[in-house]
Amino acid sequence: MKKKLSLLGSTGSIGIQTLDVIREHSERLQLEAVSAGENIKELRNVIQEFSPKLVSVKLEQDALTLQREFPKVDFSYGSQGLIDVATYSTTDTLVNAVLGSVGLPATLKAIESGKHIALANKETLVTAGHLVMEAAKKHQVTILPVDSEHSALFQALNGEKLEQVDRLILTASGGSFRDKSREDLSNVSLQDALNHPNWSMGAKITIDSATMMNKGLEVIEAHVLFGIPYDQIDVVLHRESIIHSLVEFQDTSVMAQLGTPDMRVPIQYALTYPDRLPRKEAKRLNLVEIGKLHFEEMNLERFKALRLAYDAGRVGGSMTTVMNAANESAVKLFLQEKISFLEIDEVIERAMMSHGTIAAPDLDTILEIDAVTRKSIENVIN
Numbered sequence: 492m493k494k495k496l497s498l499l500g501s502t503g504s505i506g507i508q509t510l511d512v513i514r515e516h517s518e519r520l521q522l523e524a525v526s527a528g529e530n531i532k533e534l535r536n537v538i539q540e541f542s543p544k545l546v547s548v549k550l551e552q553d554a555l556t557l558q559r560e561f562p563k564v565d566f567s568y569g570s571q572g573l574i575d576v577a578t579y580s581t582t583d584t585l586v587n588a589v590l591g592s593v594g595l596p597a598t599l600k601a602i603e604s605g606k607h608i609a610l611a612n613k614e615t616l617v618t619a620g621h622l623v624m625e626a627a628k629k630h631q632v633t634i635l636p637v638d639s640e641h642s643a644l645f646q647a648l649n650g651e652k653l654e655q656v657d658r659l660i661l662t663a664s665g666g667s668f669r670d671k672s673r674e675d676l677s678n679v680s681l682q683d684a685l686n687h688p689n690w691s692m693g694a695k696i697t698i699d700s701a702t703m704m705n706k707g708l709e710v711i712e713a714h715v716l717f718g719i720p721y722d723q724i725d726v727v728l729h730r731e732s733i734i735h736s737l738v739e740f741q742d743t744s745v746m747a748q749l750g751t752p753d754m755r756v757p758i759q760y761a762l763t764y765p766d767r768l769p770r771k772e773a774k775r776l777n778l779v780e781i782g783k784l785h786f787e788e789m790n791l792e793r794f795k796a797l798r799l800a801y802d803a804g805r806v807g808g809s810m811t812t813v814m815n816a817a818n819e820s821a822v823k824l825f826l827q828e829k830i831s832f833l834e835i836d837e838v839i840e841r842a843m844m845s846h847g848t849i850a851a852p853d854l855d856t857i858l859e860i861d862a863v864t865r866k867s868i869e870n871v872i873n
């Protein structure tokens with residue numbers, strides 16, 4: 492029987508690669524419901540090729556326009572639209588590839604309606620990891636990581652006992668500015684920041700990678716998913732992005748997952764787990780061709796955003812909500828060329844310093860803190 496899927500963020504980098512996987516394994520996977528933001532041109536192609544029964548967009552006007560073009564499809568919009576897609580009655584799994592904490596309510600509703608989750612949307616786990624994991628436990632659904640490092644950790648932990656883990660080691664490419672000193676960063680351009688050395692990704696995560704906040708989000712994501720304390724989660728700079736992450740056990744054995752940098756591998760694994768299906772035309776890893784792999788210690792003064800994320804994770808509660816919201820706002824302002832690259836860290840640090848942490852915030856509190864944090868940053872800058 493085919494696995495029936497909902498997909499949030501079908502027009503983005505992960506969304507498009509998820510559609511590649513569905514296309515390649517259409518004997519196993521079927522798309523039932525999809526969402527997009529504002530890229531209606533790309534969405535039209537998705538509707539024509541995959542014939543989803545329900546489609547959601549960000550704006551009501553776009554839903555009305557598309558409804559006229561596709562009268563047999565149901566349309567929805569806005570935040571309720573994301574929930575409608577995530578909880579669509581005939582699906583068993585939600586692929587969450589939307590960008591940012593806007594994906595949180597839909598993830599929680601999907602879990603409450605018994606959907607398994609293939610999760611790329613790491614901001615959801617950073618902003619409210621405790622709510623997502625508690626709900627998943629209560630409703631007995633699995634959260635399968637799509638993020639390449641967490642897919643690697645999940646595979647390295649397969650069949651192992653978590654209490655016998657000594658360390659999780661996340662690898663970081665170093666991003667667009669890995670060979671620059673902090674002083675060199677004062678005048679870098681948006682265009683240079685968007686030039687990732689190894690991965691082709693959406694704009695926001697590419698900037699996160701350059702600031703190293705992406706790895707900070709991933710440290711918190713790893714803590715939430717696997718329950719390993721922050722003192723046992725390390726990051727190592729690995730410029731080739733061939734080793735996607737590693738687990739060191741108490742007997743000193745280290746398990747790693749390797750592969751060419753191609754997100755369709757972890758996406759497919761999350762959608763067909765525990766099977767490993769063949770992939771047509773995929774580039775295989777050739778270690779002889781690569782020759783050497785490099786590893787460097789991570790400098791938390793140079794990559795300040797990573798230190799801020801460890802700080803936020805250790806404080807816990809609503810502090811990670813604030814850090815995530817401040818980062819989303821700061822990156823948005825940098826993408827609009829309203830602040831400089833180094834101001835991204837400053838904005839996040841200021842937001843964290845002025846926040847009084849709430850230990851175990853509920854959903855309404857998280858949504859309010861997220862909104863207030865964004866508003867206070869965007870009001871000051873705009």
Ligand SMILES: NC(=O)C1=CN([C@@H]2O[C@H](COP(=O)(O)OP(=O)(O)OC[C@H]3O[C@@H](n4cnc5c(N)ncnc54)[C@H](OP(=O)(O)O)[C@@H]3O)[C@@H](O)[C@H]2O)C=CC1
Pocket residue numbers: 499500501502503504505506526527528529530531548549588589590591593611612613614637638639690691692693694695696754
């Ligand atoms: N790209 C990658 O390789 C990786 C990404 N991730 C994570 O996956 C997630 C998606 O990243 P990526 O694919 O790069 O991002 P993109 O920016 O490429 O895509 C984001 C998607 O979300 C949609 N979207 C954005 N805002 C809204 C909104 N307010 N309402 C509804 N839809 C919205 C966009 O719609 P539209 O374009 O139509 O406006 C688009 O479909 C992020 O959490 C990222 O950290 C994790 C690992 C790797």
Ligand SMILES: CC(=O)[C@@H](O)[C@H](O)COP(=O)(O)O
Pocket residue numbers: 638639640662663664665666690696699700701705706754
């Ligand atoms: C592909 C993926 O999972 C990204 O999150 C990737 O990790 C970004 O690369 P770096 O953050 O290591 O630069």
Ligand SMILES: [Mn+2]
Pocket residue numbers: 638639640709
């Ligand atoms: Mn990653």
